[in-house]
Amino acid sequence: MSERAPELAFKAAELDAGDQLAPVRGRFVLDDAVYLDGNSLGALPAAVPGRVEDVVRRQWGELRIRSWDESGWWTAPERIGDRIAPLLGAAAGQIVVGDSTSVNVFKALVAAVRMAQEDSGDARDEILVDATTFPTDGYIAASAARLTGRTLRPVTPREVPGALSSRTAAVLLNHVDYRTGRLHDLPSLTAAVREAGAYAVWDLCHSAGALPVGLDAHGVDLAVGCTYKYLNGGPGSPAYLYVRHGLQERFDSPLPGWNSHAEPFGMRPSYEAAPGAVRGRVGTPDILSMLALEAALDVWDGVTIEAVRAKSLALTDFFLQCVAAQVPEERVESLTPLAHAERGSQVALRCADAGDVMERLVERGVVGDFRHPDVLRFGFTPLYVGFGDVERAARVLGEVLAR
Amino acid sequence: MSERAPELAFKAAELDAGDQLAPVRGRFVLDDAVYLDGNSLGALPAAVPGRVEDVVRRQWGELRIRSWDESGWWTAPERIGDRIAPLLGAAAGQIVVGDSTSVNVFKALVAAVRMAQEDSGDARDEILVDATTFPTDGYIAASAARLTGRTLRPVTPREVPGALSSRTAAVLLNHVDYRTGRLHDLPSLTAAVREAGAYAVWDLCHSAGALPVGLDAHGVDLAVGCTYKYLNGGPGSPAYLYVRHGLQERFDSPLPGWNSHAEPFGMRPSYEAAPGAVRGRVGTPDILSMLALEAALDVWDGVTIEAVRAKSLALTDFFLQCVAAQVPEERVESLTPLAHAERGSQVALRCADAGDVMERLVERGVVGDFRHPDVLRFGFTPLYVGFGDVERAARVLGEVLAR
Numbered sequence: 001m002s003e004r005a006p007e008l009a010f011k012a013a014e015l016d017a018g019d020q021l022a023p024v025r026g027r028f029v030l031d032d033a034v035y036l037d038g039n040s041l042g043a044l045p046a047a048v049p050g051r052v053e054d055v056v057r058r059q060w061g062e063l064r065i066r067s068w069d070e071s072g073w074w075t076a077p078e079r080i081g082d083r084i085a086p087l088l089g090a091a092a093g094q095i096v097v098g099d100s101t102s103v104n105v106f107k108a109l110v111a112a113v114r115m116a117q118e119d120s121g122d123a124r125d126e127i128l129v130d131a132t133t134f135p136t137d138g139y140i141a142a143s144a145a146r147l148t149g150r151t152l153r154p155v156t157p158r159e160v161p162g163a164l165s166s167r168t169a170a171v172l173l174n175h176v177d178y179r180t181g182r183l184h185d186l187p188s189l190t191a192a193v194r195e196a197g198a199y200a201v202w203d204l205c206h207s208a209g210a211l212p213v214g215l216d217a218h219g220v221d222l223a224v225g226c227t228y229k230y231l232n233g234g235p236g237s238p239a240y241l242y243v244r245h246g247l248q249e250r251f252d253s254p255l256p257g258w259n260s261h262a263e264p265f266g267m268r269p270s271y272e273a274a275p276g277a278v279r280g281r282v283g284t285p286d287i288l289s290m291l292a293l294e295a296a297l298d299v300w301d302g303v304t305i306e307a308v309r310a311k312s313l314a315l316t317d318f319f320l321q322c323v324a325a326q327v328p329e330e331r332v333e334s335l336t337p338l339a340h341a342e343r344g345s346q347v348a349l350r351c352a353d354a355g356d357v358m359e360r361l362v363e364r365g366v367v368g369d370f371r372h373p374d375v376l377r378f379g380f381t382p383l384y385v386g387f388g389d390v391e392r393a394a395r396v397l398g399e400v401l402a403r
Numbered sequence: 404m405s406e407r408a409p410e411l412a413f414k415a416a417e418l419d420a421g422d423q424l425a426p427v428r429g430r431f432v433l434d435d436a437v438y439l440d441g442n443s444l445g446a447l448p449a450a451v452p453g454r455v456e457d458v459v460r461r462q463w464g465e466l467r468i469r470s471w472d473e474s475g476w477w478t479a480p481e482r483i484g485d486r487i488a489p490l491l492g493a494a495a496g497q498i499v500v501g502d503s504t505s506v507n508v509f510k511a512l513v514a515a516v517r518m519a520q521e522d523s524g525d526a527r528d529e530i531l532v533d534a535t536t537f538p539t540d541g542y543i544a545a546s547a548a549r550l551t552g553r554t555l556r557p558v559t560p561r562e563v564p565g566a567l568s569s570r571t572a573a574v575l576l577n578h579v580d581y582r583t584g585r586l587h588d589l590p591s592l593t594a595a596v597r598e599a600g601a602y603a604v605w606d607l608c609h610s611a612g613a614l615p616v617g618l619d620a621h622g623v624d625l626a627v628g629c630t631y632k633y634l635n636g637g638p639g640s641p642a643y644l645y646v647r648h649g650l651q652e653r654f655d656s657p658l659p660g661w662n663s664h665a666e667p668f669g670m671r672p673s674y675e676a677a678p679g680a681v682r683g684r685v686g687t688p689d690i691l692s693m694l695a696l697e698a699a700l701d702v703w704d705g706v707t708i709e710a711v712r713a714k715s716l717a718l719t720d721f722f723l724q725c726v727a728a729q730v731p732e733e734r735v736e737s738l739t740p741l742a743h744a745e746r747g748s749q750v751a752l753r754c755a756d757a758g759d760v761m762e763r764l765v766e767r768g769v770v771g772d773f774r775h776p777d778v779l780r781f782g783f784t785p786l787y788v789g790f791g792d793v794e795r796a797a798r799v800l801g802e803v804l805a806r
Contacts, residue, residue: 029460029464029465031465035467037467037468040468041463041467041468041471043464043467044459044460044463044464044467048459049456049459049460049464052455052456052459052691053452053455053456056447056451056452056455056637056695057432057447057452059638060444060447060637060638061432061446061447061452062432062434064438064440064444064446064447064770065440065443065444065770065772067638068444068638073638073639099502099503099506099686100502100660100685100686100687100689101686101687102658102660102661102662102685102686103502103506103658103660103685103686106657106658110550131672134661134670135661135664135670135671135672135674136660136661136662136686138672138674139659139660139661139664139674140658140659140660142659142674143656143657143658143659147513147550147551147657148550154672179670226687228687234459234463234690234691235462235463235470235471235476235687235689235690235691236476236687236688236689236690236691236693237689237691238689239686253546254509254546254550255505255506255509255543255546256542256543256545256546257503257505257506257539257542257543258505258537258538258539258542259505259539261538261542265775266775267537267538267582267774267775268538269534269538269541269557271538271541271542271545282503282505282506283502283503283504283505283506283539283642284503284504284629284631284638284639285639286503286638286639286640286641286689286692287637287638287639287692288455288637288638288639288640288689288691288692288695289689289690289691289692290639292459292691367467367468369468371670372668372669372670
């Protein structure tokens with residue numbers, strides 16, 4: 001196997017030399033490790049520490065409450081939503097940032113059920129949920145079903161078209177599977193859900209910032225996602241909620257906090273929802289985490305999501321090629337589809353002793369993560385991962401597995 | 404009126420000289436303004452900027468995902484909850500930090516209704532809510548009632564004992580009224596609610612860090628609050644949820660995110676709630692805001708909440724005395740009770756042109772806030788407000804109103 005190592009290293013250098021995104025790496029704080037865990041926690045953008053220091057020392061420390069207006073704190077959720085929008089193929093005014101992904105799944109799913117009920121009454125008594133989902137979505141969907149008197153039915157994304165019926169109220173799907181890295185067919189699944197008269201809620205945690213989503217183009221109803229993976233917002237940075245323009249007037253939140261009120265400082269006893277995406281807000285936004293995210297989004301200046309996607313596929317192609325060349329065949333099995341149309345920006349390798357193997361990789365400066373019980377996960381963030389990193393990661397994996 | 408000004412200044416100096424909490428002011432970043440808006444956004448504790456910088460540069464930038472374990476990120480919600488606990492009179496293991504106050508009100512109220520239903524079936528079909536509450540609590544209570552099929556009935560805290568019945572499932576109350584600064588009688592109201600077989604949810608936003616709450620001593624069932632007022636956690640710092648030990652096994656969250664799972668990294672499709680306060684968690688915690696809060700709590704080292712309460716009452720007594728001496732009587736009317744047992748840590752003055760008056764106060768370095776339509780609000784944070792500040796604030800108010 002290892003006889004091909006020099007050729008792969010040469011190929012990596014060639015690919016790096018032709019990589020137009022290579023200079024973007026300089027916008028991050030990185031070290032000598034190969035960081036392939038940006039699908040769990042994105043690396044630190046270099047602009048963030050200074051911005052956070054300004055937010056803490058000047059905006060909070062000196063201006064204090066004046067910053068709610070003067071430093072733009074109050075409008076941050078929708079302003080930062082508009083910064084994320086182009087990366088998701090969404091026009092402005094449809095995304096607000098805040099709360100966790102789980103909380104946003106809850107808002108979106110309950111609101112979807114309410115719209116279905118408005119359309120069709122109680123006949124639509126079923127919520128379909130991706131059976132392969134990151135578990136929290138399933139737990140929250142079960143809660144939404146319980147509170148709205150609907151039945152939850154777990155199905156694989158492939159089974160969704162056959163499971164849709166006049167009983168379907170809403171469908172909660174993942175764009176990219178967190179475990180296998182499989183990319184699901186958002187355009188056709190969305191079309192099928194809409195055709196059935198139901199509402200689609202997409203979880204974009206593992207696709208946002210890694211590949212084009214095309215929310216507006218594909219008529220997605222509602223979407224949520226986190227910002228700490230490929231959007232590099234920092235640990236636990238706030239999530240977002242997308243509600244397409246055409247549904248905003250009907251978006252009836254189960255968490256109608258005062259930040260979503262038409263007149264939040266009117267202190268009125270009765271609730272009246274604000275127009276637009278703002279009605280997806282709830283309570284006071286966590287400003288430090290939110291403005292760190294805003295600074296982190298500067299790394300996207302001049303970068304298109306199409307260029308990121310092209311490099312992402314080239315990186316994962318090359319990784320699979322290097323693994324095939326350098327890792328004993330019987331030791332790992334790729335769970336990630338070979339077809340580009342079915343691949344996100346990660347490669348998942350099944351490996352019997354994955355937990356131990358990942359520990360040894362990390363010791364050798366190759367950082368991926370381990371998903372119970374037997375998966376090695378490698379995420380490829382095109383903004384800061386190069387082809388030389390890919391070659392090294394596969395080579396070290398081969399060394400570890402050959403022992 | 405102004406003839407007594409020198410006497411008041413002398414009295415202020417005397418009170419400041421005898422103030423054992425005076426040195427604590429040095430733990431904050433302050434300027435020459437009199438900052439009486441700590442009941443909206445607490446001042447910046449001096450320890451915060453350095454800690455946040457370490458979290459950003461080293462924990463995130465260098466350790467990256469390793470920090471979930473090595474820097475204690477994963478356990479921060481319950482660890483910081485235990486730091487807040489003594490200030491609220493709670494033993495450890497009953498508080499988790501995370502999400503906004505609104506989201507925590509939702510969790511607590513739905514969980515309370517579910518416990519009432521478990522006890523008594525659907526007979527308990529009513530939620531009582533403080534009619535004078537900060538509006539978001541009322542909006543969220545309406546949503547909780549709608550989703551659990553209960554009726555929401557707004558009553559004043561005074562009316563609660565008479566409104567309780569075998570139909571009452573839960574009661575949502577504020578410890579201190581955000582507008583008037585009135586302190587409600589938590590021990591007797593809690594006892595009445597429990598006597599009626601219902602569950603009490605207390606909103607502590609305007610009392611936590613300002614006066615003793617005694618959650619355990621008074622048998623409070625559930626409580627929530629923010630951390631950016633008298634706890635100085637920073638703009639939008641995460642809120643907290645208290646679930647008393649005896650109810651934790653029964654706490655059935657409407658937001659059962661993966662962080663509250665008994666085995667969060669087991670990635671199991673079915674939900675099983677973790678034991679203890681942890682089951683109040685939802686999604687990934689916002690680490691920057693949360694660890695800023697943790698650093699902010701250092702200002703409490705060696706400070707008792709009883710000492711804070713004593714100074715708070717002395718400050719508000721002295722402010723009312725200075726206002727009576729220096730402000731034209733017909734220009735303002737205090738909405739804040741004179742009785743200590745009914746007073747929080749703020750003074751609210753009704754004033755016809757309150758909006759304009761507050762602008763002029765701020766221009767002169769006295770920072771309070773304005774609440775629609777006619778309230779001047781002054782919050783007194785005993786950790787950093789002195790008696791000289793109080794005297795100056797009242798004097799400047801007198802000057803502004805005399806013109």
